[in-house]
Structure formats: C-alpha cells, structure tokens
Amino acid sequence: MNTEVLNIIREQSKKALAARLGEGSQDNFQKHVLVCGGTGCHSSGCQKVYDKMEETLKATGLDESIKLIQTGCMGACQLGPVVMVYPGEYHYCHVGEDDVSEIVEKHLKNDELVERLFYTNNDGELQPTMSEMDFYRRQQKIALRNCGKIDPTSFEEYLAVDGFKALEKVLTSMKPQEVIDVIKASGLRGRGGAGFPTGVKWQFMADNESDEKYVICNGDEGDPGAFMDNAILTGDPFSIIEAMTICGYATGATKGYAYIRLEYPLAIKNFRLALEACRKNGLLGENILDSGFSFDIEVREGAGAFVCGEETALMASIEGKRGEPRPRPPFPAASGLYGKPSNINNVETWANVCPIILNGPEWYANIGVGKSKGTKVFALAGKIVNAGLVEVPMGISLKEVVEEIGGGIADGKAFKAAQTGGPSGGCIPIDYYETSLDYETLAELGSIVGSGGLIITDEDTCMVDLAKFYLTFTQEESCGKCTSCRIGTKRMLEIMDRITKGLGTEEDLALLEELAYIVQQTALCGLGQTAPNPIVSTLQYYRDEYLAHIIDKECPAGVCDIKVKKKAAKKITA
Amino acid sequence: MAGTTCTCNCSVSNLTGEAKIEHLLELYKGNPSALIVVLSAIQTELGYLPKDWMVRVAEELNMPLTDVYGAATFYAAFSMQPKGKYTINLCVGTACYVKGAPEVQAAIEKELGIKPGETTEDRKFSFNLVHCIGACGIAPVMTINGDVCPKVTKDTVAEILSKYE
Incomplete structure (x- = not known):
C-alpha cells in the first residue's frame, strides 16, 4: 500500500459514505440506517433491533437501497437502543423490536417520520434530529468524532472520515521532532487523570536512545462510573491505532501494546479486527506507506486489577507479573516495559492526536480555557435524566452539563453534588454549581477532572x-x-x-x-x-x-442503617 | 524477553478447551512474560485454574511455581475454585451503587444463600461483585454468563434468576 492507492480507496469510500456526511447519496444506497451497538444499547437489546431490521430490509427487498450499519456508542445511553436514519440524522430513541417495521414502512419506504420515537425534552419540545437534541447540541466531539457514525470494524469507513490522513501527513511531510512540537503546541494533556502534557512526555521518550522502545495504550479503564475509553476502543479502534503509530514514528518506537481490560470483550474484539485490517492493508507492519517506518501493535488483556491502570503496574502486568507499581523515577520514558523507554497514554488522549495533526495545534489550543485545552469526555451518570457520554469543551460549567445536556436531575429531585474523578476525586457541592469544568478549577475545589466520571447525586444520596x-x-x-x-x-x-x-x-x-x-x-x-x-x-x-x-445518630439522607439511639441529654440538676 | 506476538491469533481462536491451552504453551514455551495470556486462556476454557495446570504452566514457561501462584491470586479474573454453571456479576460501580445496587445485592444473597465470591452448593450459580461494566445508563445492572440484565431491582431478582435452569 502506498499513499496513491490509499487515496484512491479513500475517494471511493467517501462516495459510499456521502449520504451520512450530508452530501447526498452517490451510490445505490439512498438511506443509511445506523443501530447503536455501544455497551449501553447492547444491554438494552440493540442486537435484537439490528437483527429484526436486517430481516425486515431483506424481506422487503429494501436491502438493495438501504445500508444497515452497527456502530459504536453514540452517547445517549439512557435513550437506547438508538437507531439513526441518514440523510437528516434522525434519532430514534428506545427502539424496540416491535418498532422496526413501523420505521421501515413509514420512514424508509415513504419518508414519513415516526414522531412517537423521537426525543421530547422537559418542556415538551419534539427534537427529531441529532443536531436539534439538547443532549448533543452543546457537545463538541473530537475524541468521540467517529463513535456512532461509522462501522467501527470497517477499514473503508474509517478512511472515508479522513482516517490515516494524519499518519500520511506525518510520514510524508514531517520530521519526528516536528510531530512532537505540534503535540506540545496543542496543549494536549493526559486524559487518564493526571493531566501531564502529552507532547512533553513524547519528548522524554524521543530523547532516550535505545535499540527498542515501546508505545503503550492504557485501556485499563477502571474508575467505576467512567466508560469513555470503552466507547472509543469499541467505536473507533482505528483512530487509536493510527495515533499510536504516529507516536511510534515521532519517538522512535517500532512496537506497541494496547492493554485493554478484560471486562470490555467487545472493545478487545473490535480492536483486534481493526489491527488485522491494518496489517492486511499495510498500515501496520514493515515499511508503512513506503516510508521505511515499521510498526506493529499487540493487544494484551487485563485480568481484573484496578491498580493496573497505574503505568508501572500496567507494564508489570504486560510482562506477565503481578500488577504492582514500582517507585518512579526511573520514569517509563527512561526505563519502562522490559526496562526499555516506553510512552504510555490513555485511550482518550490517543483519540485526540489525529485531529490535532490534521487541523493544527492552534485549532486545538483555541478550544478550552486557560491551561486546559481541547475537550473532555465525561461519563454522565447517577441521578440524571439523560445519562450517557458527553464531550464538551473544557471550561463549560457544571450546571450547563447537568441541566442543558443531561436534562436535569431525575424524578424532579434537587441537585446535591457532583462527584468527579471517581475514587481518586472529590465532590462539587451546589455552591459551586456554576463552576468551570477544567483541570485547574476542579483542583482548586479539592476535586479532579480525573478520567472523567461525573456522577450526579441528589438529596437522597448520603x-x-x-x-x-x-x-x-x-x-x-x-x-x-x-x-x-x-x-x-x-x-x-x-x-x-x-x-x-x-x-x-x-x-x-x-x-x-x-x-x-x-x-x-x-x-x-x-x-x-x-x-x-x-x-x-x-x-x-x-x-x-x-x-x-x-452526634445525632442520624443519616440525613436516610441511607445508612443506624441502629444506635441517640442518648438523651443529661438533665442538669440545680 | 520482549516480543511475544502471537502470530496466529486466528488459529488459536478456532481451538477450544485443552487443545487451545496446549497450543499456547507450545507457542510461548520458555517465555514467562506470556503468563497472564496463558492463565487467562485456562480460566476461560476450564472455568478455573486447576493445580495440575498451574504446575504445567510453570514448567513450560520456565518459571517458578510461586510466581504462577502469585499472579493467579493477584488478579480478580482468576479463580482456583470451580465456578457454578452460571456466573452472576453484579455491578457495584458508582452509578449502579447510587441507583440501588446494594439492595439488589441483598436480594441475590437472600435468594441464593451465598455471599459475593461464593458458589451455590449445587454449583448452579457463582456470585461476584464487579466495578463498572460501562453500562451506567441502564443502572443498576448485572450480567449472568454475559447476558446483560438492565435496571434490576430487588423485586425482579428472583424472577430473573428463575429463568436460568
């Protein structure tokens, strides 16, 4: 595979995807039906919906003119199973097996919308399309750009959304140091929780000479309540592979490992399929795109240990040992996996790399606030109306996320606090409801952005x-x-x-x-x-x-089971 | 000891049971860094880590048995006890927790008469607590041999379990 062939395939793939990219269909498929296959929708039965849709399309002969795709997570987990119809990005919510024939008969055959399955917000306003929905309107998708939009296991569909363009740009027109400088200038910081500048990390590794270096993807997402890495690995695995390859080129590594936790079988499966497709098409392996650069990636499954999300413990685990951390320094950039220089980044960090290369560091640095550049994916859950994955510019207020995107507190209760950063984080009480969500502000409040868990609690939470x-x-x-x-x-x-x-x-x-x-x-x-x-x-x-x-032997929220009675105050006898 | 690339993922995935384990032991002979890959395969194929197999692993990968035992006891995915026919994993991640997972846990314990980490006497059910399976939108959630049960309540537990014969 060379860049010429790659671009020919890309142009063909773009035509096949035109109906979804808002450019009008350029092939036989007039409409595209996308069934969300994220973990949330899977759990609420999307497979049955997909199967039923496939069966119905075949039975009616519509499979010749309508393309059916199963995507990764679209984000609106609370509204699942979600089915989208393009053109027009119509967003059907809570679709059951029994709703399929109506969508086929009305929308797909006769262009009549099935309004009863559209989202209605708290004010009773019907919001049929993705761009109209409160849940999506305020979001800005960079890391999640392809999730829910493409078939995650299709090499061609990834190409059509400018996949491997960043790698091509890097390999054909940039020196390794230039790549690192771009990442530095973008202000991208580690999305796994610590927020360390990514470009600086890459520089450390590049500066260490060695016969072997490793690039590692930390997919051991363990914070209870965070699932964005799962969504990206499952829904857009090619983008992680491309970013890791770019890092390999920039830092002088030829081998990568993707460490994915065992609890994410679909992520492991899709990532492996994507790796196979890349090898088959010459985008992994020897002499990638005739550049002379060689790189390959191996998947390692976790075995159920939260501490393996810590970088030195993760490397021990890849080496087949107990996943115990060790003191730093030496940092992995000097001595990591098998004692060699290693660079480890979180899944969401990797997902930001390609758009930065393509759009330039200034574009990225213009999003966000202060030293917190770009966007952050939050896993919005708990006592909220619309739980799901949301990607927002850093600096958005907590209140906006909860009320405008999340639709407010469930069951008409009152907001009490938001817990951010999972077990490593803290809480934001209602006094700071309008606070800005970014690294610095949350740290000042005694919490952290962390991996992006955002658990909303109400008056009933102790x-x-x-x-x-x-x-x-x-x-x-x-x-x-x-x-x-x-x-x-x-x-x-x-x-x-x-x-x-x-x-x-x-x-x-x-x-x-x-x-x-x-x-x-x-x-x-x-x-x-x-x-x-x-x-x-x-x-x-x-x-x-x-x-x-x-003192009062009382749980104000009524959660804790307190059996001890408060002692009566001693009587004061004169 | 770097470079343990399994170049034949495809053929491995077609093998099952002891044949798969034998294949991996052959592939990773003398390579201790493949320990977790091999133990995971044994756990998946046999449902637990039998002692005899752990001894074999130590011999084939050329490493002390104590290191094999060390890893086997460190990771939550490994068990040295045979599991029940059905494994219930109840999520007690934050979202599930605040939405009532503790009540569901109590209901399961009452229904089956076992605590987390245990297996019923008839080896029908094993019961574990897990932290976040990434399905926070449908909390509280549990899985039974991979089948996802969304929005479980203490009142629906008995009915769900009764479906598993």
Whole structure:
C-alpha cells in the first residue's frame, strides 16, 4: 500500500459514505440506517433491533437501497437502543423490536417520520434530529468524532472520515521532532487523570536512545462510573491505532501494546479486527506507506486489577507479573516495559492526536480555557435524566452539563453534588454549581477532572456513605505493596464503617484527617495517594453530615442503617 | 524477553478447551512474560485454574511455581475454585451503587444463600461483585454468563434468576 492507492480507496469510500456526511447519496444506497451497538444499547437489546431490521430490509427487498450499519456508542445511553436514519440524522430513541417495521414502512419506504420515537425534552419540545437534541447540541466531539457514525470494524469507513490522513501527513511531510512540537503546541494533556502534557512526555521518550522502545495504550479503564475509553476502543479502534503509530514514528518506537481490560470483550474484539485490517492493508507492519517506518501493535488483556491502570503496574502486568507499581523515577520514558523507554497514554488522549495533526495545534489550543485545552469526555451518570457520554469543551460549567445536556436531575429531585474523578476525586457541592469544568478549577475545589466520571447525586444520596463506597473500592483494589496504602486505607475504612453505623466519635474525624494526610503523602503510587480524596473532600463540604451520623445518630439522607439511639441529654440538676 | 506476538491469533481462536491451552504453551514455551495470556486462556476454557495446570504452566514457561501462584491470586479474573454453571456479576460501580445496587445485592444473597465470591452448593450459580461494566445508563445492572440484565431491582431478582435452569 502506498499513499496513491490509499487515496484512491479513500475517494471511493467517501462516495459510499456521502449520504451520512450530508452530501447526498452517490451510490445505490439512498438511506443509511445506523443501530447503536455501544455497551449501553447492547444491554438494552440493540442486537435484537439490528437483527429484526436486517430481516425486515431483506424481506422487503429494501436491502438493495438501504445500508444497515452497527456502530459504536453514540452517547445517549439512557435513550437506547438508538437507531439513526441518514440523510437528516434522525434519532430514534428506545427502539424496540416491535418498532422496526413501523420505521421501515413509514420512514424508509415513504419518508414519513415516526414522531412517537423521537426525543421530547422537559418542556415538551419534539427534537427529531441529532443536531436539534439538547443532549448533543452543546457537545463538541473530537475524541468521540467517529463513535456512532461509522462501522467501527470497517477499514473503508474509517478512511472515508479522513482516517490515516494524519499518519500520511506525518510520514510524508514531517520530521519526528516536528510531530512532537505540534503535540506540545496543542496543549494536549493526559486524559487518564493526571493531566501531564502529552507532547512533553513524547519528548522524554524521543530523547532516550535505545535499540527498542515501546508505545503503550492504557485501556485499563477502571474508575467505576467512567466508560469513555470503552466507547472509543469499541467505536473507533482505528483512530487509536493510527495515533499510536504516529507516536511510534515521532519517538522512535517500532512496537506497541494496547492493554485493554478484560471486562470490555467487545472493545478487545473490535480492536483486534481493526489491527488485522491494518496489517492486511499495510498500515501496520514493515515499511508503512513506503516510508521505511515499521510498526506493529499487540493487544494484551487485563485480568481484573484496578491498580493496573497505574503505568508501572500496567507494564508489570504486560510482562506477565503481578500488577504492582514500582517507585518512579526511573520514569517509563527512561526505563519502562522490559526496562526499555516506553510512552504510555490513555485511550482518550490517543483519540485526540489525529485531529490535532490534521487541523493544527492552534485549532486545538483555541478550544478550552486557560491551561486546559481541547475537550473532555465525561461519563454522565447517577441521578440524571439523560445519562450517557458527553464531550464538551473544557471550561463549560457544571450546571450547563447537568441541566442543558443531561436534562436535569431525575424524578424532579434537587441537585446535591457532583462527584468527579471517581475514587481518586472529590465532590462539587451546589455552591459551586456554576463552576468551570477544567483541570485547574476542579483542583482548586479539592476535586479532579480525573478520567472523567461525573456522577450526579441528589438529596437522597448520603455523602458519607458515598465516600465510604469509594474507599471500600480503593481498599479492595490496593495491591498491598506499600504499607501506608495497605494499612492506612484499611484503618480509614474501619472508621468510616463505625461512623455510618452511628458508632463514630468526633475524635474519629481528626484521626481520619490525619490518616488521609499520611496516605496521600507517603503511598507509592497514584492509587494510594488519591484514595483519601473522597473522604477529604466530603469532610470539607459535608462535615455536618458526618456530625449528624456521629452526634445525632442520624443519616440525613436516610441511607445508612443506624441502629444506635441517640442518648438523651443529661438533665442538669440545680 | 520482549516480543511475544502471537502470530496466529486466528488459529488459536478456532481451538477450544485443552487443545487451545496446549497450543499456547507450545507457542510461548520458555517465555514467562506470556503468563497472564496463558492463565487467562485456562480460566476461560476450564472455568478455573486447576493445580495440575498451574504446575504445567510453570514448567513450560520456565518459571517458578510461586510466581504462577502469585499472579493467579493477584488478579480478580482468576479463580482456583470451580465456578457454578452460571456466573452472576453484579455491578457495584458508582452509578449502579447510587441507583440501588446494594439492595439488589441483598436480594441475590437472600435468594441464593451465598455471599459475593461464593458458589451455590449445587454449583448452579457463582456470585461476584464487579466495578463498572460501562453500562451506567441502564443502572443498576448485572450480567449472568454475559447476558446483560438492565435496571434490576430487588423485586425482579428472583424472577430473573428463575429463568436460568
């Protein structure tokens, strides 16, 4: 495969996709029907809808003129199974098997819309198309640009949406250092949680001479409540492969690993299919696009350990060992996998690379706010009307995300707090409802952007119980290597357990704070260093709830099962 | 010890059971870095890690048995106990948790008489808690041998389980 052939295939593929790109069909397929195959829609039965659609199209002979595609996650998980019809990007919600024949008969045959399946917002306004829907209107999709739009396993469809154009540009017209400079100038920072500048990381690796270097994709998305990496790996695996290959060229690596957690079987399957297609078409392997550059990627499945999301633990796991972290330095860029220089980035970070190369660093740096450039994908869940995946420019306010995109709090309840960053993060109380969602602002509030979990809680959520929930998780997942994490989190959890049973004392709060400080300061890796955050953050904003459990023996939200009775105040006898 | 590329993913995926494990042991002979790949295959094919197979793995990959045991006990995906016919994975990720997963857990425990990590005496059900399967939009959610059960409540547990014979 050379660039000439690649561009011929791309032009053909573009014609086949024209109906979906808003350019009017240029082949036999007048309409395209897309069935969302993301995890959320899968769980609500999209496979049956797809099968029924396929059967109905065949039976009516419409399969000659209507193209049926199963895509990755479109984002609106709460509204699934979702079926989209192009041209016009009509968005049908909660489609059941029984609705298929009506869509075929009315919309596909006679261009009559099936209005009852369109989204209606809280004000009763009917929103038939994606661009009209509140959920999508405020979003800006860069990392998720192809998710839900293309067949994730089709090499041709990826080409049609400018796939491998960035790689072609890099291999034919840029020096490795120029690539790194572009990524640096874009201001892209690690989306896995730490927010380290990606270009700087690449530079470290490029500067280290070695006979072998590795590029690694961290797909061990473990934060409970975050699922954007799953969506990208499942819905747009080629974009990750392309970005990793670009990094390999820029930093002098020839081998890549994609570490994907076992709990994401569909992601593993689609990624493997994409790898096969790339090898078959000469976009992985020896001498890619006649450039002389060679690169290949291998998938490694996780085996169920949260700590493996930490980079040094992940590398140990690839080496076949227990996934335990080790002290840094040396950093992976100097000594990583098999002791060789290694560069590891999160899935969402990789997903931003190709658009930056194609559109230029200035374009990317213009999106966002302050030092937080670009967009961030949040997994919006909890007590919200429209749970799902949303990609928004950094700096958007929490309130906008909750109310305008998420449709507000479910069941007419009141917003209480947003929990960001999962078990490593903290909460944002209602006083900061209009706060900007970006790295710096959230850090000031004692929380983090983290991997992008955004859990909305309402008046029925007990913040003490929620903090205990996170600590239970990190305590279970603590690998046990360093003392402060192994024992510190255990002791903290015991205290939290006492408090939620009404057996805590006020001294316990001081002890909790002291332990939290020690674990934060002395734990070996990010898991331990951030494990106390949910406690510290809830103590900061919801101390009164802790005190209610301790002094009044009462859980204000009615969640904790407190059996102890409050002692009656001693009578003062004169 | 780098470079453990399985160049024949395709043929491996066509093999099942012990034949697949034997194939992998042959492929990765003397290569300890393939330990997790091999253990995962044994877990998938046999449902647990039998002692005899772990000894074989240590011999074939040329590594101490203690390291095999170390990895086998470290990762949640591995079990040294045989599993039930059906494995229930209840998600207790944040979204499921705030939407009532603890109540569902209590209902399952009551229905089956086992705690998380255990298997019923008749080896019909194994019950695990998992953290986030990425289906937060339909919380609380559980899977039974991969079948996804969306929006489970404490009242629907018994009915769902009764469908599994």
